[in-house]
Amino acid sequence: MANAHPTPVDVADVAIDDDFWSPWVERNREEIIAYQYEQLEESGTLENFRRVIDGKSGGFQGMWFQDSDAYKWIEAASYVLASDDDPELEGWVDEVIELIAGAQEESGYIDTYFQLKESEQRWTNLNMLHELYCMGHLIEAAVAHYEATGKETLLDVARGVADHVDEVFPEEIDGVPGHEEIELALVRLARVTDEERYLDLAAYFVELRGRDDRLQWEFEHADEIAGDGWREGSLIEAARGAFYEDDEYVGSYAQAQAPLVDQEAVEGHSVRAMYFYAAATDLLHERDEPEWGAALDRLWENMTQKRMYVTGGIGSTEHGERFTEDYHLPNDTSYAETCAAIGSVFWTQRMFERSPDAKYADLIERTLYNGFLVGVSLDGREYFYDNRLASDGDHHRTGWFQCACCPPNAARLFASLGRYLYASTDETVYVNQYIGSEATVEVGAETVDIEQDSTLPWEGSATLDVAADGEVTLALRVPEWTDEMTVDGDAVTADEDGYAHVTVSGEETLDLAFEQSVEQVVAHPQVAADAGKVAVTRGPLVYCAEAVDNDRPLDQYALPAGADIAASHDPDLLDGVTSLEADAEVPSSDGWEGSLYRPREETGTESASLTFVPYYAWDNREDGAMRVWIRAA
């Protein structure tokens, strides 16, 4: 589907080969996806499909959106199969697809929670019971599987699902789902099937949100409709809390507080918001909706300029896992869900594809290295569902299946990381991420081969070996964090779109260097949680201080402006990181014997070394306090 927008290079055409990222990507490929396959069996997820096939009722296992685990797993596995020949994995995928196909009803409907548990109550609880959410993930899996393998086994199921949804909505039900996902999935399906109806259906869901009263009606008639979602104590409470404010129903939890075009700020459950805006942005490739575009620009600005942690994390409270208010970014109770960071990457990539600007790739980079990666332990086996920016030592990653949605979501992002590196229009190759890789990029009718080496994030250089048939323009992202970027030793400056545009022809090697110094960063004055504090960054990495590296309680340290901060790489620390040693200040201990409060002028400070490690790597050693924001002296 060629168009004026840049198109990302298929995951099949990009192989990651990077000192930093390859270990993550390879472990994901070699261990995690296989482990997750076992867990699909252990958790009863596959058994749900088998029970439907066998015509049984009851006995559903897991959460009401359990099916989506299987779908996300197929999607992740398909990204692996796109570039790897792995017959064993392919066999597992085929087996799971057979179960899914078998469980699909004649009508196209598939949702084992309803098929086994509340068969008469289908489509009665769009707010909470996630049929369309699961179907969306099925469709995304099908598209990925088809693109990776050329097989239409799951794509046929997906078509059936989409056709069924198209029959039900709006003829039988005029409403939108509580949790978005179907919308962006339908766009992807439309692109591989060239089926306009699916785009129309996606646009219908996007357009209707905030205009209908179905979600509100369901909430008010909770007792009459389907689902444990309403009736079980804890979930009812959680749901009521999320949808109500001062006893008034508010749709903002599900981005239904107003139609998209009237929305002024990113609101509600942050994963839902990301999927919704991603779908709307995606639709702009095919549709001319200038008001949508203006709204999405406004919302992305609101998110990045008023509602985002310095790590790229989003969502300021666990109550509703949601956005709260402009500049409300508490650190010790930050939510910053790993899945929301992933969702932000999805949306932001689509913003780039709609209107290329380096600011989008900057945010993706910041999110990948910080707000996303922190969600996963160094061994890939434990996960933060929510990510704090300050901890007193009581917040830890937990094993895979205590955290339902993040691990498979992380797996599909690791497996599709290649998608975020390069994109192209008919004239230009966008180099968005400086991650070592080999890629084949279609530029109009030509093919450009790129081999990239990168020393990020520890050092500030990258080499691009480019082999083009003729002449091609490379749009090289000038990272937001560098004060100077050179190409072959010459300083380059960003054009208005944030990229340095360089023309190459034939085979050329470009040596890129990025000045990468340690920065003290301050937050907007309205961010009360960060008042009088600084965060320390180096290149794309946000750093943090952990108790294990520092003698004093962390709140005692203060960083003077211009403090000397030395970086040194230690290959044995935290699987190899560059740590920082800062000349900080701490209160002098002198004269405190027997005193709890003293006149300020009688007290003093002394110098002390404060050690920082990359934020993503925290909580991988002994338990202890952590701070991203350190007092400014």
Added chain:
Amino acid sequence: MANAHPTPVDVADVAIDDDFWSPWVERNREEIIAYQYEQLEESGTLENFRRVIDGKSGGFQGMWFQDSDAYKWIEAASYVLASDDDPELEGWVDEVIELIAGAQEESGYIDTYFQLKESEQRWTNLNMLHELYCMGHLIEAAVAHYEATGKETLLDVARGVADHVDEVFPEEIDGVPGHEEIELALVRLARVTDEERYLDLAAYFVELRGRDDRLQWEFEHADEIAGDGWREGSLIEAARGAFYEDDEYVGSYAQAQAPLVDQEAVEGHSVRAMYFYAAATDLLHERDEPEWGAALDRLWENMTQKRMYVTGGIGSTEHGERFTEDYHLPNDTSYAETCAAIGSVFWTQRMFERSPDAKYADLIERTLYNGFLVGVSLDGREYFYDNRLASDGDHHRTGWFQCACCPPNAARLFASLGRYLYASTDETVYVNQYIGSEATVEVGAETVDIEQDSTLPWEGSATLDVAADGEVTLALRVPEWTDEMTVDGDAVTADEDGYAHVTVSGEETLDLAFEQSVEQVVAHPQVAADAGKVAVTRGPLVYCAEAVDNDRPLDQYALPAGADIAASHDPDLLDGVTSLEADAEVPSSDGWEGSLYRPREETGTESASLTFVPYYAWDNREDGAMRVWIRAA
């Protein structure tokens, strides 16, 4: 009961006449005590006694310690009657005493909760059901009433109660109450009755705490014993939470974690702790228990040097209304219960009487002006049960009877304020508080009349007109907060006990002056909540910043060392206060358009005026944020 310890002057012999305190004391006398009398009827407190007299069962109204409201009220009213001729009030008191006397059983037992509600279950729930606590307050009321009026109507009841308790403990039950109070009451009763048995009984309770297993046994057999205290959902939960840690019973909530002599830190419910230590300290007047003395010194040091807010408030968490750990003094969740501040005054006064030192009177002053007074609204009608040192605007005083224990406790402290001003031994008059007053002080066989004028806390001077029969030593407290104190223009220095000792003979007038500058105070480096922050004090007052007086969110302000801070008195502000205007810094707003995070070196600060008002006066205007601790620039 003359002895080597200083004896406080009876409330009957001190009349408060002070610009600052008189309005509080007079309103307490003229409005609050009458209002509280009405509420004793409204709340059913008196009706409980009538039902017992009428031989009814059931129909108990209020909390299980409801009787104590009547007793505390009699105590407060008695302090008023001690110096005022008020026949109406005296009539009310007599009427309530008649009800109490009528409800007392032949045995001496009285507790309308058990008499009406669980008659068979007396003395089975010492942990929670507060029989001994209520009896203690009855005894305190009786002593105050006898001392004020000479009548023995209530004193006879109190003797009967004490004799009954003396029969039951330890012969029938060997155990201590969950909530201390009986101990200090028995000491007071012993002093007016010269009855050694009551001292022995008080000492028995003090000595046994932490050695018996009665409290633990009761907790483990909660289902078998009396009381809603265990069985009603919320109270059971609250109690379990308070008495258990990691599923292990710990006595620390009730100071039973160890015998007194082995206690290293003030622990548990802070009101209970204060009453316990007050009783133990009091007993040292009559008993030589060097190990108790060492323990009490250690505990008072622990409290004041590691577990006390700058306001004199104590108790760092609402969970158990208790002490937590050394240096754990959070501001936005501080508990600092008003009753605990009152309890601290009770204990600290006894520490002074045991071993006079100005540090005790210093703490009483600090607590009276700050941690205690903040509990009461300027109109005397609304109360903080717990006192925050930081608020985002959602913490407010509530009306009298939503807050059960603090209002009557505050009433008895206001009514007995005179007790804390002067004390004497055979040679010396201790002048502990610079509060305007007329007092008659017995010094050995002599009588000294003192008339004091004071300009505290707004100005730093006091005048003492002293009329002694012969020669007398005045021990003038040199306040901890002054850098220079003069008497008749000559600088005086404190002796080792913190007092300047001055000899006067006949009639003399002493003009005292205290240098009273604005101080920035910092907390011990281990207090994480106050790291990088300062509190502002002037004389005995702790100040705070309120949103209503300041343009920017309070977290944006930072105070440089040596900042110019101007004091000015405004008779129309908050019933007349001296407010402070500081030259503070705030972040510059320049350059933030479109940014959420920026390099520190590109940002700056600008000057801004920061207004402070006395902490006790906060939350008397429109709702808004408040901070005691302000960032240090």
